[in-house]
Amino acid sequence: MEEILEILEENSRYTDEQIAVMTGKSLEEVRAAIKEYEEKSVIAGYKTLINWENVGKETVTALIEVKITPQRGVGFDSVAERIYKFDHVKACYLMSSGGFDLMVMVEGKSMKEIASFVAEKLSCQEYVNGTATHFVLKKYKEHGTIFKEEKTDDREAIFI
Structure with a gap:
């Protein structure tokens, strides 16, 4: 099955x-x-993947590396839960890298909005020791779907 x-x-x-x-x-x-x-929550939900650039909606996506101190008895889970409950957060992953602990994907209307989120809500969380924000400039592929731009040739044909 x-x-x-x-x-x-x-x-x-x-x-x-x-x-x-x-x-x-x-x-x-x-x-x-x-x-x-x-x-059984094997199927956790159904989502539609939308290429908002083709609609003209301006969104900014950032991947944020978060270094945290694990808590006794619960490890990273309670800190991660506080972080992933924010509306801006679209994904949150525990990583195996020694450089950081969580990878958090956030979306907002502008870079300023994401910067405010990081400064006012994320980095001031108890047990958060540091963050590094990486802004996504262009999406090529997401969840197995390729975002292909249709290239149009705007040149006019000249017949001789």
Whole structure:
């Protein structure tokens, strides 16, 4: 049944009927499997990946390295939880690197908004020892999807 998960991960818009055909399973088997995956939080949610640049919406994304002091008994988890609950935070990962502990992805309307978030909310958190902010200049690929710009040729044809 892992095949169903792989299909949904690739494109969550496939219908149960399409998945049944793709896997050779019955419609009832597919629906039961998906329901069970949702109940067990194997399927944690369904998201649509949008290329906001093509809509004209200005957003700024930053990856922030966060160095923290782990807490006795809970390690990094309680600090990470306080951080990932902020609305600006889109992703938060515990890293194995010795240079920093958490990688936090944030989004905002401007660099100034993200800088304010880092200064006023993130870096002043108890147990946060330091941050390093890296602004994303261009997205080429995200969650397996390539953001390809359609190149148009604006040159006029000249016939001789």
